[in-house]
Amino acid sequence: MNQLSPLTDLRSKMERITGISRRAAVAGVPIGVAEIDALLPGRSLARGGFHELLGDQGAITSFLAALLGHQKTIQHVLWITPSADLYPGGFAQLGLSHRRMTIAWTRQTDNRLWAAEEALKDMPGGAVVAEVEQADLTETRRLQLAAETCGSIGFLVRRDRQPSAALTRWRIEPARSLDIRPCWRLTLERVRGAEAGGTWVLEFDNASLSFNLVAEVADRSLEAAE
Amino acid sequence: MRRRNSPTTGPFALTQATAGTFRLSAVNLMAIQLGLKAGMPLADAMAQIPRLVTAPADPLGDQAALERLADWCCRWSPTVQVDGADGIVMDVYGVTHLFGGEDAMLQQMRASFRRMQVTTRIAFAASPAAAWAWSRYGAGGSLPEDRTAAFESLKDLPVAALRIDHDIVDALNGLGLKTIGSIANMARGPLAKRFGQGLLARIDMLMARQPEPITPRVPQAPWRSRANLVEPVSTRDAIDTVLDYLLDALCKLLADEHLGARQLALTAFRVDGDIQTIRVGTSYPSRSPKHLKRLFRDPLDSIAPGFGIESFTLEALTADPFSADQASLEATQQDDSRFAELIDRLQGRLGARNVFRFEPLGRHTPENAFARLPPMARSNREMPDYDPRPTRLISPEPVEMETTGDAFTWRRIRRRIAMTAGPERLHGEWKNGGMDIAGRDYFQVEDEVGRRYWLFRSSAGDWFMHGIF
Numbered sequence: 001m002n003q004l005s006p007l008t009d010l011r012s013k014m015e016r017i018t019g020i021s022r023r024a025a026v027a028g029v030p031i032g033v034a035e036i037d038a039l040l041p042g043r044s045l046a047r048g049g050f051h052e053l054l055g056d057q058g059a060i061t062s063f064l065a066a067l068l069g070h071q072k073t074i075q076h077v078l079w080i081t082p083s084a085d086l087y088p089g090g091f092a093q094l095g096l097s098h099r100r101m102t103i104a105w106t107r108q109t110d111n112r113l114w115a116a117e118e119a120l121k122d123m124p125g126g127a128v129v130a131e132v133e134q135a136d137l138t139e140t141r142r143l144q145l146a147a148e149t150c151g152s153i154g155f156l157v158r159r160d161r162q163p164s165a166a167l168t169r170w171r172i173e174p175a176r177s178l179d180i181r182p183c184w185r186l187t188l189e190r191v192r193g194a195e196a197g198g199t200w201v202l203e204f205d206n207a208s209l210s211f212n213l214v215a216e217v218a219d220r221s222l223e224a225a226e
Numbered sequence: 227m228r229r230r231n232s233p234t235t236g237p238f239a240l241t242q243a244t245a246g247t248f249r250l251s252a253v254n255l256m257a258i259q260l261g262l263k264a265g266m267p268l269a270d271a272m273a274q275i276p277r278l279v280t281a282p283a284d285p286l287g288d289q290a291a292l293e294r295l296a297d298w299c300c301r302w303s304p305t306v307q308v309d310g311a312d313g314i315v316m317d318v319y320g321v322t323h324l325f326g327g328e329d330a331m332l333q334q335m336r337a338s339f340r341r342m343q344v345t346t347r348i349a350f351a352a353s354p355a356a357a358w359a360w361s362r363y364g365a366g367g368s369l370p371e372d373r374t375a376a377f378e379s380l381k382d383l384p385v386a387a388l389r390i391d392h393d394i395v396d397a398l399n400g401l402g403l404k405t406i407g408s409i410a411n412m413a414r415g416p417l418a419k420r421f422g423q424g425l426l427a428r429i430d431m432l433m434a435r436q437p438e439p440i441t442p443r444v445p446q447a448p449w450r451s452r453a454n455l456v457e458p459v460s461t462r463d464a465i466d467t468v469l470d471y472l473l474d475a476l477c478k479l480l481a482d483e484h485l486g487a488r489q490l491a492l493t494a495f496r497v498d499g500d501i502q503t504i505r506v507g508t509s510y511p512s513r514s515p516k517h518l519k520r521l522f523r524d525p526l527d528s529i530a531p532g533f534g535i536e537s538f539t540l541e542a543l544t545a546d547p548f549s550a551d552q553a554s555l556e557a558t559q560q561d562d563s564r565f566a567e568l569i570d571r572l573q574g575r576l577g578a579r580n581v582f583r584f585e586p587l588g589r590h591t592p593e594n595a596f597a598r599l600p601p602m603a604r605s606n607r608e609m610p611d612y613d614p615r616p617t618r619l620i621s622p623e624p625v626e627m628e629t630t631g632d633a634f635t636w637r638r639i640r641r642r643i644a645m646t647a648g649p650e651r652l653h654g655e656w657k658n659g660g661m662d663i664a665g666r667d668y669f670q671v672e673d674e675v676g677r678r679y680w681l682f683r684s685s686a687g688d689w690f691m692h693g694i695f
Contacts, residue, residue: 056677058694061617062695076565087615088584088609089592089596089616097609098583098605101583102601103581103583103584104580104581105580105581105582106577122564122565122567123565173675173676175676180647
């Protein structure tokens, strides 16, 4: 009944070694900017694992809201946070409706990691965002395993740079805009199982609720001046 | 039941001042054997037995202890009532078989109270009145179920066993009517005329001809399971095993009625009379033993087994209709219930109020614009069409705006302003008879590195940081 073909067997072994799952590649979360997605295995942020974000807290919050907001494949977002300041008015304007969001609040980091692990096990169609100060390798491995069990996707917002089982690591900073709109500088620092990296500036498109790849404002003003 | 927990092995009595005289209010077995009895003046008692040890009575404390004991007795039957200052009455109809029959149950009760060092007199009878009489004036133990046979035992008891006023007892005795048997078969008319209807009522209650209802201490949950253990348990593994058994039994009861539990209470009865209760709630009706078990996992840590727990009850305090064939429900709904179970676990550990979702209230005051609702509550309101709002709203913090208006200092860092948009004038709203905020002018401000802030200028002209985008 449960006999695997040699090819399937080999694939699953490869997946275990590289940490890149084919299933994840099928149903990942694309950023929606071809240049960036092209660097990611499966051309998207893979499911069945979690992704790390470091950098400016405000920029990370709005970036995730915009990323998860325009992914209609993500039914629900659980946001695990130590602060009481998440504001649904802003999330909705980036595309993430209050109807698709649940907040879990706790001050203790270990409780937040526990909650993230539990949620990753039981939110196959959803996404889990966890804001932690730090996490060690073992803790991140647990998150990875939890996500693998049901193909969920996690986003770990952290401040430290300890070794991690994350599928990708990003640095997100604010970037200047031309008209006070959401704008981010994204740096892809690490992709598990691949050599990839780069820095881009993304601008939020209010009409389509998606990202546009743009040049730095300083360069854009230069162009305008010429 | 009487508690005689004395600090000495010798004669011991509790004393109480009544009408200016100290009297013995309770005495231990040793004191009884030496001829002392409750009600005696303290001075007489001390004269008779100089080595008598006494302590002041504590009627309130005794009552509280009796209440606790009654709670503990709920392990045998849910219908338990404190009866007077020294009694507990319990309806054991239909539960004796759970303990191996009346005699076996009696043995278990006696053993339990002995372990708790509570001296008791226990009687089983067809009516509370008969049990009262048989425990206090008779031999105690089981009276025959058959009324005629039971009367054979009760008829020789003194009339005081009818639980009637002293005056009536004295009056009956004066007429030579000393035993229950001597008045039970007398003509009812003259008896009522002379001693009142109350006496007849007590006789009828004794004979189980008239009901004497017992008011349960706790509102009884209709869905409950119970485990009485042969050996008291104290390890977490053993408690888990018992909980599995209880959950299976309870979920079967709920399944029979097509219900799912919304609120559960697990009560542990310790051998020393201590009672501990854990309550958990669910966001969806559930009768999955596996799911409910997980809700108990963390709260179970708070159970202190002490010298062992000898009995558990599990009750569904509230239950709601549950769609019987979960399996045939659509996939989305299955995901819903999986998500609901996740939420229950999160709430169990983080606290129910700390897992929530937002609901727009349609208000303009930013800090009052959203309510926190339970995660499974349905959203009814649409998000109003606001001007740009931040993703993080903080409590307003004062900001030093430079007079030139091209930089400000917030949290000790000077930030150069690159662009601003606004103002958006927000007026306060009437709330609780006053304005919640005075008028504010809000601005979106982008600094030179691209950070975006939500600042407002108060009606007094001061600047505040209210959020970041």
